[in-house]
Amino acid sequence: DGGITQSPKYLFRKEGQNVTLSCEQNLNHDAMYWYRQDPGQGLRLIYYSQIVNDFQKGDIAEGYSVSREKKESFPLTVTSAQKNPTAFYLCASSMGRNTGELFFGEGSRLTVL
Amino acid sequence: DQQVKQNSPSLSVQEGRISILNCDYTNSMFDYFLWYKKYPAEGPTFLISISSIKDKNEDGRFTVFLNKSAKHLSLHIVPSQPGDSAVYFCAASAGGTSYGKLTFGQGTILTVHP
Numbered sequence A: 001d002g003g004i005t006q007s008p009k010y011l012f013r014k015e016g017q018n019v020t021l022s023c024e025q026n027l028n029h030d031a032m033y034w035y036r037q038d039p040g041q042g043l044r045l046i047y048y049s050q051i052v053n054d055f056q057k058g059d060i061a062e063g064y065s066v067s068r069e070k071k072e073s074f075p076l077t078v079t080s081a082q083k084n085p086t087a088f089y090l091c092a093s094s095m096g097r098n099t100g101e102l103f104f105g106e107g108s109r110l111t112v113l
Numbered sequence B: 001d002q003q004v005k006q007n008s009p010s011l012s013v014q015e016g017r018i019s020i021l022n023c024d025y026t027n028s029m030f031d032y033f034l035w036y037k038k039y040p041a042e043g044p045t046f047l048i049s050i051s052s053i054k055d056k057n058e059d060g061r062f063t064v065f066l067n068k069s070a071k072h073l074s075l076h077i078v079p080s081q082p083g084d085s086a087v088y089f090c091a092a093s094a095g096g097t098s099y100g101k102l103t104f105g106q107g108t109i110l111t112v113h114p
Helices: none
Strands: A004-007 A010-013 A018-024 A031-038 A043-051 A055-057 A065-068 A076-077 A087-094 A109-110 B010-014 B018-025 B032-038 B045-051 B058-059 B060-065 B072-077 B087-091 B108-113
Touching: A010 A018, A018 A031, A018 A087, A043 A065, A065 A087, A065 B060, A076 A087, A109 B045, B010 B018, B018 B032, B018 B087, B018 B108, B032 B060, B045 B060, B045 B072, B072 B087
Parallel strands: A010 A109, B010 B108
Antiparallel strands: A004 A018, A018 A076, A031 A043, A031 A087, A043 A055, A065 A076, A087 A109, B018 B072, B032 B045, B032 B087, B058 B060, B060 B072, B087 B108
């Protein structure tokens, strides 16, 4: 089945540690995105990539990094510079030029201890 | 600055009745609007969308209305079913090179009682 796979589903991290969240899609979509959800808030865009080897900062990129070496993969690294990393992280993808319909993965919940 | 707002954190409706979820936006560059449904610990799933050139779009039990002059959109679910209980997010896009860069509202928790 085509879809987006995020791993791990749950992750615990000590303060000061970097952690990488995986996102893989087999939908042959050009664009991929990372969003963050906090309680009582909407989803906020962290980074997005429209093509391989290119990515752009979203609204809350500070403390995060990404790479896009393959079309299928868009991993997100939460660095120790991120002040409030505990959140629910969602990866999404879309066909290249569309009006915004995104397909989301099931999410990864990161908790900093 | 919250460009997309859902002012009702929650809505409770009886099964079979109409559910109306509201959303307001401030950015006049938004030209495409979407509604997503989300269950706990899952990713959102696309429900319905509307382009700014239309004022209504229907898909089965779901209808989205857009009032551009008021910068307001609403999602109507008729009839509501218990399985519709979820968090509903409205989202907006400015299109062009901003495709996929959705701005989301805070969400409204819909509870449909049997």
